[in-house]
Amino acid sequence: MNFLDIFSGAGGLSEGFLRAGFTPVAHIERDIYACKTLETRSIYYYLKGTNQLDRYRKYQQSYYASNVERNRERAELINAVPENKLEPIMNLEISDDTLPYIFQRIDERLAHLQEEKIDLIIGGPPCQAYSLVGRARDENGMEEDPRNYLYKLYVRFLTRYQPKAFVFENVPGILTAFKGALFKNIQAYMKRVGYNIQARQLNAKDFGVLQDRKRIIIVGWRKDIEYKFPCTEAVQYKYNVIDLLSDLPKLQAGERSKNILYNLPPNRLLIDSNIRSDDDIVTHHEARNHVQRDLDIYRIAVQMWDLERRRLKYPDLPEKLITHKNLTSFLDRFKVVAGNQGFSHTIVAHISKDGHHYIHPDITQNRSLTVREAARIQSFPDNYFFEGPRTSNFMQIGNAVPPLMSEKLASWFKDHLTV
Incomplete structure (x- = not known):
């Protein structure tokens, strides 16, 4: 079966469907x-499927090289793939103006794949306009934010391609925005084009992700198909968050990993959650610089948590x-990631700002999380390579659906959707 990924972000949601064996038709994302x-x-x-992962490893190793060398390695990586072997990845903002071109590219890809239909559409429009924090900070409660109405563009894809089902992910505030009127409108639009829908609040920690991350998952089924919300058993991991981090090289503020090697072999958690395998290497592991005042605060915050659980x-x-x-x-603008607990607090895009809300639990390192550490808490595997500057890496991770959560949802669809 195939899927179309719109408002794709860095691909956390699509990663789960790829792991479950779905074929991507296209990705659409406005951030370059x-x-x-x-x-x-x-x-x-592609390289994994053609037994050429050595080329990918070579590119990964360029992470700590100069920009010139990394760009050269990236060009070689792209040239390793024959034309038309990858799905279109459209760097576009979805709008009334861009939809005709987007639909044309999708139709061309379907023809190339010799497919007549799209089985699933997945994706979640940008959530800032629906978030409780965003509404609290905006003097108009985000009522005039055009992102409130991106769901109408999502529905245009449903109307054109009539997939068997769709997955629409967003923040809990989408249910309460404008006193619930927004969600009622979403329901009405989706029902009008032929879909029954159901929304539930799910928590990533029930899917094996060591993070307390609540999200609304809206699932829709075409009215001619028997409807059922995905049901998965909660995963019970007997690990703590520090188990996600302990094998990575230790760093002080402002330091970067000096090589691509780990400190320790992978533990059971890293293996079972597909975060690390024997041939992985360390990338995206460099710590921010922090002024001395912030480092003093970090130390106080960690000591208070370690000694008093406060x-x-x-x-x-x-x-x-x-x-x-x-x-x-x-008042909690300085917050320690609880290494001695079974899950972290939520990783959000604000981690790109300063790191104060994501202080490393090891007081001997006294710093905020690196990109790789944040990615692991989101359940991204170590072979996932984030492009762009560090600020963008953090934003991509904070906005993503955890791949472990997505994979379990995708596996359910694979078992219950007929080809």
Whole structure:
């Protein structure tokens, strides 16, 4: 079976469907760096399928090289794939103006694949307009944000291709936006074009992801197909978050990994969750620089958590370390990733700003998380290569659907959708 991925991001949702054996028809994403990440991942799957992963490893190893060398290696990587062997990855904003071209490219790809239909459409429009935090910060409650209505463009794909089912992922605030009126409109639009839908709040930690991450999954089924929401058993892992991180080279603030080797062999968690295999290497593992004041705060936050199991509140800091005037809201702006717990707090795109909300649990390292560590908490495998600058890498990871969560949903569809 095949799938179309719209509002793709860095590919966390599509990764699960690829692992479950679905064939991608196309990806559509407006962010250029996320598109390059999707392209690199698509090349990975092609090289894996043709027993040429040594070429991919060579490109991975260029991560710590100069930009000139990495660009040269990327060009060689792209040239290793024959024309038309990869699905189209369209770097476009989905709009009324771009839809005719997008539909043309999809139709051409279907013809190339000798396919008459699309089985599944997956994707989630940008969620900032639906988020509770975003609405609280905007004086109009995001009511005038055009992203509120991207679901109408999603429905245009349903109308044209009539897939058997679709998966629409978003933040919990989508159910309550505008006192629930927005979700009622979404339901009405989808029903009007021939789909029954059901929405549930799912938590990534129930899918084997060591992260407390609540998301709304809207599933729709064409009305001529027997309808059922995906049902999967909650995964019970007996691991802590530190087990995700302990094999990576230890770093101080401002340091980068000096080589591509791990400190330790992969543990059972890393193997079972497909995060690391024997031939993987370390990439995207470099720590931000932090000013001394922030490092002092990080140390206090980790000590408080380790010794008292208590979260640091900003007014608790010594007066010399307090620089913000706001002492009544966002008091947890410095937050430790709980290494001794079974799951982390939610990784969001704000990690791209400064890292204060994602302090490494090992006090001897005294820094915020690296891109690779954040990717692991999101369940991305170590062979997943994120393109673009570090800020973009963090945004791609924070906005993504955890691949482990997606894989379990995809496996359910594989078992219950008829070809």
